[in-house]
Amino acid sequence: MSYANTQVAQIAAISNNRCIGKGNDLPWHISADLQHFKQLTTAETVNAIKGIVIMGRKTFESMGSKPLPKRVSFIITSQLDYAQQQGLEGKDNAYVVHNLDDALTQAASLAHGAHLETIWVIGGEKVFSDALLYTDRIELTHVDTEIEAGDAFYPQLPSDFTVAQQSEQMHDDKSSLDFKFVTYQRRATN
Numbered sequence: 001m002s003y004a005n006t007q008v009a010q011i012a013a014i015s016n017n018r019c020i021g022k023g024n025d026l027p028w029h030i031s032a033d034l035q036h037f038k039q040l041t042t043a044e045t046v047n048a049i050k051g052i053v054i055m056g057r058k059t060f061e062s063m064g065s066k067p068l069p070k071r072v073s074f075i076i077t078s079q080l081d082y083a084q085q086q087g088l089e090g091k092d093n094a095y096v097v098h099n100l101d102d103a104l105t106q107a108a109s110l111a112h113g114a115h116l117e118t119i120w121v122i123g124g125e126k127v128f129s130d131a132l133l134y135t136d137r138i139e140l141t142h143v144d145t146e147i148e149a150g151d152a153f154y155p156q157l158p159s160d161f162t163v164a165q166q167s168e169q170m171h172d173d174k175s176s177l178d179f180k181f182v183t184y185q186r187r188a189t190n
């Protein structure tokens, strides 16, 4: 798999019924999970660019329409004037692209120059599902809850992904939710 020799990883938090979003927000607030997301998508490096993330337009807006600190964001939308509309023209930490291939090609090229091994696909539903074809690794936070009336879902994993690592079950006191971190790796094909 991979894309232009760069590892492609996805990261998401999903409920037991695979819900990832509701009303253009996360269905829960678990600060340890936000910390986990930040830690994985921000590499320990001396480079100015510490991470590269690819997301759909709604996910970008769900995070306050701001590029993530220390990382470069690629935002996918069909709207040709979106960069101008959002004041993102000329920025070097956010790029608006109009299809997944452009996002992956430009992100991989930037990763190569910045000596980063991995580019991160961070949602939402269609971006996760379209990018599966190129994905080597998936980092899922399994949140032990059923979400009713959710409107964004994580796809079923293709059968060549297997569990490579998993944390113990943890508990978030504020939300009273249990969760665990699981790494899925794609089996190598020859």
Ligand SMILES: NC(=O)c1ccc[n+]([C@@H]2O[C@H](COP(=O)([O-])OP(=O)(O)OC[C@H]3O[C@@H](n4cnc5c(N)ncnc54)[C@H](OP(=O)(O)O)[C@@H]3O)[C@@H](O)[C@H]2O)c1
Residues within 6 Å of the ligand: 011, 012, 013, 014, 019, 020, 021, 022, 023, 024, 025, 026, 027, 055, 056, 057, 058, 059, 060, 062, 076, 077, 078, 079, 098, 099, 100, 122, 123, 124, 125, 126, 127, 130, 151, 152, 153
């Ligand atoms: N739990 C998690 O880990 C997690 C992670 C990420 C997001 N979320 C949640 O998921 C929800 C947002 O996700 P979503 O699935 O609704 O939307 P999304 O994938 O973030 O954004 C969808 C939009 O992205 C653009 N897009 C996607 N693929 C495209 C393509 N190939 N070509 C052109 N444009 C493309 C389109 O924008 P235009 O309409 O502008 O053309 C589309 O309407 C929120 O609730 C958010 O909180 C959760």
